Amino acid sequence: MAEDNCQCGESGFKKLAEYIRQFPDKKTALIKVLYEAQHIFGFLSKDVMLFVADKLDVPAAKISGVVSFYSYFTTTPKGRTQIKCCMGTACFVRGAEKIISRFEEKLNIKRGETGADLEYSLDSLRCVGACGLAPVVLVNDQVFGKLEAADVDTILANNQG
Amino acid sequence: MLKIANFRDLDKAYAEFKPRMALRTEADHKSFAKRELLICGGTGCQSSNSLILLEVLKKEIKAAGLEDQVTAHITGCFGFCEKGPIVKVFPDDVFYVEVGVDDAAEIVESHLKNNTIITRLLYKDPAQGNKPIASHHEMDFYKKQMRVALCNCGLINPEEIEEYIAAGGYQALALCLEKKKPQDVVQEMKISGLRGRGGGGFPTGIKWEVAAAQPGPVKYMVCNADEGDPGAFMDRSILEGDPHSIIEGMAIAAYAIGSDRGFVYIRAEYPLAIQRLQRAVDQSREAGLLGKNIFGSGFSFDLELKYGAGAFVCGEETALLRSIEGGRGEPTSKPPFPAQSGLWGKPTIINNVETLANVPQILRRGGAWFASFGSEKSKGTKVFALAGKINNVGLVEVPMGISLKDIIYEIGGGIKNGKKFKAVQTGGPSGGCIPAAELDINIDYDNLIAAGSMMGSGGMIVMDEDNCMVDIAKFYLDFTMEESCGKCTPCRIGNKRIHEILTNITEGRGSLEDLEKLKNLAEVIKDTALCGLGQTAPNPVLSTMKHFWDEYVAHVVDKRCPARVCTHLLDYFITDSCVGCGLCKRGCPVSCITGNKKEVHVIDNALCIKCGSCISKCPTKSIVRQ
Numbered sequence: 001m002a003e004d005n006c007q008c009g010e011s012g013f014k015k016l017a018e019y020i021r022q023f024p025d026k027k028t029a030l031i032k033v034l035y036e037a038q039h040i041f042g043f044l045s046k047d048v049m050l051f052v053a054d055k056l057d058v059p060a061a062k063i064s065g066v067v068s069f070y071s072y073f074t075t076t077p078k079g080r081t082q083i084k085c086c087m088g089t090a091c092f093v094r095g096a097e098k099i100i101s102r103f104e105e106k107l108n109i110k111r112g113e114t115g116a117d118l119e120y121s122l123d124s125l126r127c128v129g130a131c132g133l134a135p136v137v138l139v140n141d142q143v144f145g146k147l148e149a150a151d152v153d154t155i156l157a158n159n160q161g
Numbered sequence: 162m163l164k165i166a167n168f169r170d171l172d173k174a175y176a177e178f179k180p181r182m183a184l185r186t187e188a189d190h191k192s193f194a195k196r197e198l199l200i201c202g203g204t205g206c207q208s209s210n211s212l213i214l215l216e217v218l219k220k221e222i223k224a225a226g227l228e229d230q231v232t233a234h235i236t237g238c239f240g241f242c243e244k245g246p247i248v249k250v251f252p253d254d255v256f257y258v259e260v261g262v263d264d265a266a267e268i269v270e271s272h273l274k275n276n277t278i279i280t281r282l283l284y285k286d287p288a289q290g291n292k293p294i295a296s297h298h299e300m301d302f303y304k305k306q307m308r309v310a311l312c313n314c315g316l317i318n319p320e321e322i323e324e325y326i327a328a329g330g331y332q333a334l335a336l337c338l339e340k341k342k343p344q345d346v347v348q349e350m351k352i353s354g355l356r357g358r359g360g361g362g363f364p365t366g367i368k369w370e371v372a373a374a375q376p377g378p379v380k381y382m383v384c385n386a387d388e389g390d391p392g393a394f395m396d397r398s399i400l401e402g403d404p405h406s407i408i409e410g411m412a413i414a415a416y417a418i419g420s421d422r423g424f425v426y427i428r429a430e431y432p433l434a435i436q437r438l439q440r441a442v443d444q445s446r447e448a449g450l451l452g453k454n455i456f457g458s459g460f461s462f463d464l465e466l467k468y469g470a471g472a473f474v475c476g477e478e479t480a481l482l483r484s485i486e487g488g489r490g491e492p493t494s495k496p497p498f499p500a501q502s503g504l505w506g507k508p509t510i511i512n513n514v515e516t517l518a519n520v521p522q523i524l525r526r527g528g529a530w531f532a533s534f535g536s537e538k539s540k541g542t543k544v545f546a547l548a549g550k551i552n553n554v555g556l557v558e559v560p561m562g563i564s565l566k567d568i569i570y571e572i573g574g575g576i577k578n579g580k581k582f583k584a585v586q587t588g589g590p591s592g593g594c595i596p597a598a599e600l601d602i603n604i605d606y607d608n609l610i611a612a613g614s615m616m617g618s619g620g621m622i623v624m625d626e627d628n629c630m631v632d633i634a635k636f637y638l639d640f641t642m643e644e645s646c647g648k649c650t651p652c653r654i655g656n657k658r659i660h661e662i663l664t665n666i667t668e669g670r671g672s673l674e675d676l677e678k679l680k681n682l683a684e685v686i687k688d689t690a691l692c693g694l695g696q697t698a699p700n701p702v703l704s705t706m707k708h709f710w711d712e713y714v715a716h717v718v719d720k721r722c723p724a725r726v727c728t729h730l731l732d733y734f735i736t737d738s739c740v741g742c743g744l745c746k747r748g749c750p751v752s753c754i755t756g757n758k759k760e761v762h763v764i765d766n767a768l769c770i771k772c773g774s775c776i777s778k779c780p781t782k783s784i785v786r787q
């Protein structure tokens with residue numbers, strides 16, 4: 001059996017199996033199951049994908065095809081602090097590029113990357129629907145809005161503390 | 162627990178819950194013996210701590226012993242996101258903006274206890290010499306608006322089915338099931354003239370008619386809640402602020418076409434919308450408004466949420482269907498249209514969130530009522546998401562046919578920081594931009610297409626003199642290139658090629674021939690790509706070239722970016738305020754900065770690679786780009 005890397009103590013695989021059981025129509029539940037799996041484990045490792053393939057009775061190749069198609073899914077671990085900069089149009093015209101560049105510079109990683117120490121990962125995403133607050137950044141899913149490049153330093157400083 | 166087993170039960174529930182709305186909708190409650198506070202609980206305001214504000218308000222109300230007189234709860238988006246969080250006080254009809262957690266005590270003490278409006282928290286209208294305005298009815302932002310799809314957003318608590326019923330909810334469905342045959346419902350929709358709000362503008366009644374005419378017992382009703390256009394957020398606001406209207410709209414559509422099963426395809430990036438909609442579905446099912454034998458009429462309908470997982474192309478209907486089926490969301494060619502062969506090969510209709518939010522209103526008030534607003538060929542109202550360099554960022558709903566100028570300058574309050582208007586992009590990555598010279602255009606489906614843009618989902622991104630139009634075009638191509646599913650060559654290779662050329666232009670390697678190449682490529686892609694994503698991807702380039710040709714020429718001939726955005730085309734200078742600390746010099750990767758300690762430094766622009774490192778290092782902000 002694969003290594004169980006769920007962070008919550010309880011067996012992640014048991015939780016996932018529990019979740020899968022509620023679907024009468026297993027095949028069409030694939031995306032929801034992967035979504036849940038990513039929430040449990042943080043990312044979709046090969047073992048997790050094989051587990052899902054087994055439980056849903058779909059070929060592993062199909063699973064990896066689906067995972068690679070949707071940008072929401074990730075197959076590599078993310079940092080403890082996940083920074084996601086909105087690069088939607090509203091944020092872009094209000095200077096989102098400056099914000100994400102500042103993060104790149106301060107964290108010394110490029111967008112799409114995770115630091116080697118797994119402290120931070122930096123991603124861009126498209127519109128979280130809070131365009132009124134543009135430019136917007138999510139730090140572990142908490143929304144920060146109306147940012148200027150200098151706010152990046154404050155966010156990171158507060159996160160350290 | 163609320164149970165609605167027949168039409169009489171709904172009447173009873175309505176009679177029971179309607180008094181909840183009294184303070185909010187009836188004007189003659191000026192005794193202030195009772196009050197109600199509504200606080201926006203949408204994504205935007207929540208991230209400005211509106212939920213904490215609500216908790217603190219409740220605590221203060223309790224501490225002041227006002228619990229029996231005053232209630233406070235959340236509601237959906239008021240639309241005026243720029244100035245959130247918003248607190249609305251009923252029956253006073255007072256609209257507080259940018260309310261912080263710290264303001265809660267004063268609201269309770271001053272307004273609720275002593276009946277004194279807090280001027281400090283009112284909206285100040287710049288157009289009227291910053292006069293504070295208490296009622297939103299007096300604000301330019303709201304004066305020209307007419308709310309149909311958004312009618313319950315900012316009025317009811319979206320987390321309680323009782324509130325939706327109090328506002329007349331589920332009566333349209335009851336009316337259809339009790340008094341109308343499916344073909345009558347279709348007929349009413351055709352009379353309304355409603356066109357799909359998801360982008361294409363296809364008449365909803367006709368779509369339903371085609372699906373209704375298909376033989377066979379199994380059909381599906383799908384709601385497209387993928388809202389992929391970055392910068393548009395009306396669907397999110399409806400799902401968060403009035404989720405039951407979507408359930409009711411879907412049930413009516415299902416009845417009209419003869420379907421008993423529905424799906425809502427909703428993006429995973431909208432966790433709050435998912436949560437609110439799921440809660441509403443559970444409540445409706447529990448009450449018997451979803452499930453078997455609704456109202457005892459013999460009609461059954463139930464629905465399920467399916468998640469989109471971050472692929473823009475899945476908003477395209479055929480791709481969306483493949484995704485619901487559990488696979489990769491790749492488009493397929495049409496025909497066959499989904500209304501003939503959709504989910505698992507069965508007739509399926511797909512409607513957008515805003516389209517469906519209009520449906521209960523149309524059936525309650527009549528198709529002719531809806532058709533009495535709007536323009537000749539675009540009936541009713543449309544929600545627009547104003548964003549970008551505009552003063553009043555937010556959601557507005559206006560009758561079709563209103564002029565763009567009214568939207569930007571009256572409702573939107575003009576351009577931020579007194580800058581000059583440059584263009585507004587409509588239709589998202591599939592659309593185009595409209596320049597200042599065409600601000601008088603009356604907004605509807607056909608006029609926007611004639612202007613070289615399109616309605617899309619109703620996003621309006623306002624750009625000012627500081628935005629570079631080549632850069633904007635590149636931004637959109639960046640988007641479509643990344644989101645292309647790669648299935649067909651014109652889109653996969655062609656749009657990538659366009660992106661390359663635009664990159665060259667913004668980095669100073671473009672030529673006049675490149676501009677010709679762009680045009681030709683764009684035409685080929687438009688004609689040959691398989692789905693709407695690829696076909697429309699070149700639109701932002703064509704439209705910015707058409708209206709801002711000079712700006713393209715400046716980039717390729719003079720190697721200059723007039724808006725001073727394209728960093729590769731700028732020169733770096735050190736001004737006299739330099740204190741000669743040397744920090745910039747040490748950080749420069751190509752050592753092109755010279756100067757002695759405590760003297761003004763100099764940059765050699767022939768060597769500078771425009772990395773921008775020096776600017777961020779300089780403690781005195783002495784380095785400028787020009």
Ligand SMILES: Cc1cc2nc3c(=O)[nH]c(=O)nc-3n(C[C@H](O)[C@H](O)[C@H](O)COP(=O)(O)O)c2cc1C
Nearest residue numbers: 357358359385388389476477478512513516693694
């Ligand atoms: C690339 C692409 C993306 C689309 N994205 C969306 C979307 O996010 N939401 C939506 O409602 N329609 C979207 N559409 C339009 C849908 O294909 C479809 O026309 C619409 O959902 C039909 O509903 P309506 O008739 O109510 O507008 C998209 C179309 C294309 C080509």
Ligand code: SF4
Nearest residue numbers: 647648649652692695
């Ligand atoms: S046009 Fe683009 S998104 Fe559409 S099918 Fe072709 S490659 Fe895929």
Ligand code: SF4
Nearest residue numbers: 749769770772773775
């Ligand atoms: S922009 Fe970069 S290369 Fe140019 S002077 Fe500044 S630090 Fe040096």
Ligand code: SF4
Nearest residue numbers: 739740742743745779
């Ligand atoms: S960092 Fe600024 S102040 Fe210091 S030498 Fe460079 S330009 Fe002058």
Ligand code: FES
Nearest residue numbers: 086088091127131
């Ligand atoms: S574009 Fe950034 S939140 Fe919408």
